[in-house]
Amino acid sequence: MRALLPESITNISDEQLLERYNSEQRPFVRFNFVSSIDGSAQVDGLSAALGSEGDHRIFALIRRLADVIVVGSGTVRAEGYEGALVSAQDSQWRTSHGLRAHPALAIISTGLNLDPDAPTFTQSPVPVMVFTTVDVTAELRQSFGEDVELIQVAQRDGGCDAAEIVAYLDQHDLGFIHCEGGPHIFGQFATAGAVDSACVSYSPVLVAGEGKRITAHDKETFQQFSLHSLFEEENMLFSDYRIKKSA
Numbered sequence: 001m002r003a004l005l006p007e008s009i010t011n012i013s014d015e016q017l018l019e020r021y022n023s024e025q026r027p028f029v030r031f032n033f034v035s036s037i038d039g040s041a042q043v044d045g046l047s048a049a050l051g052s053e054g055d056h057r058i059f060a061l062i063r064r065l066a067d068v069i070v071v072g073s074g075t076v077r078a079e080g081y082e083g084a085l086v087s088a089q090d091s092q093w094r095t096s097h098g099l100r101a102h103p104a105l106a107i108i109s110t111g112l113n114l115d116p117d118a119p120t121f122t123q124s125p126v127p128v129m130v131f132t133t134v135d136v137t138a139e140l141r142q143s144f145g146e147d148v149e150l151i152q153v154a155q156r157d158g159g160c161d162a163a164e165i166v167a168y169l170d171q172h173d174l175g176f177i178h179c180e181g182g183p184h185i186f187g188q189f190a191t192a193g194a195v196d197s198a199c200v201s202y203s204p205v206l207v208a209g210e211g212k213r214i215t216a217h218d219k220e221t222f223q224q225f226s227l228h229s230l231f232e233e234e235n236m237l238f239s240d241y242r243i244k245k246s247a
Helices: 014-021 053-064 073-079 088-096 138-144 162-171 183-191
Strands: 002-005 028-036 068-072 104-108 128-132 148-152 176-179 197-203 225-233 236-243
Touching: 014 053, 014 225, 028 053, 028 183, 053 088, 053 197, 053 225, 053 236, 068 073, 068 162, 068 183, 073 104, 104 162, 138 148, 162 176, 176 183
Parallel strands: 028 176, 028 197, 068 104, 068 176, 104 128, 128 148
Antiparallel strands: 002 225, 197 236, 225 236
């Protein structure tokens, strides 16, 4: 893999990539998606076919930096998220850099349509947070068990209030927030002005069809981002766009 921007580097190392993808800002909200060159986030309903070895490398490395991984319930049902979300090597790197061995896991589920016995909960090495707009009763908490924290937030634009989620995580020392989908969650955070970094991997394929875009929302938003980093491997581009701050 080679770096194209902000400087040219051939055979960029993991440490160089981590340094470039890192941020001292808190809270810092990052979204990571893969997209075809014609804007599709899916092939046959999943994102996996758009990826590559380079994409998997970037994906794993930026997970290393996260205090918490945030994902929507639809993506959890489609793609799993059971068990450890970082490798043993990643865990070792995290602890050597003063981080918890595993990032926390937070799921956004507006209607709380989740199975308490799903492997996502039963096989997680860390307690799982679930943000929802459903009235969280003592009975409901009990049904999910002591390793799952249900957090009721306000409803905004048909989903969970993104700003409230970010504030809650930041207040609990989970300020480096790494979000992985799906498009509706990205859309909700975008329209709430709660995205600091958009890491998009561009796959050199055309998909057409009716696959979802990487964002989905009824409202439009217009926010200016700057290209912070750009990398290339096997015709695939890996970008990190960061929100332009007001002067």
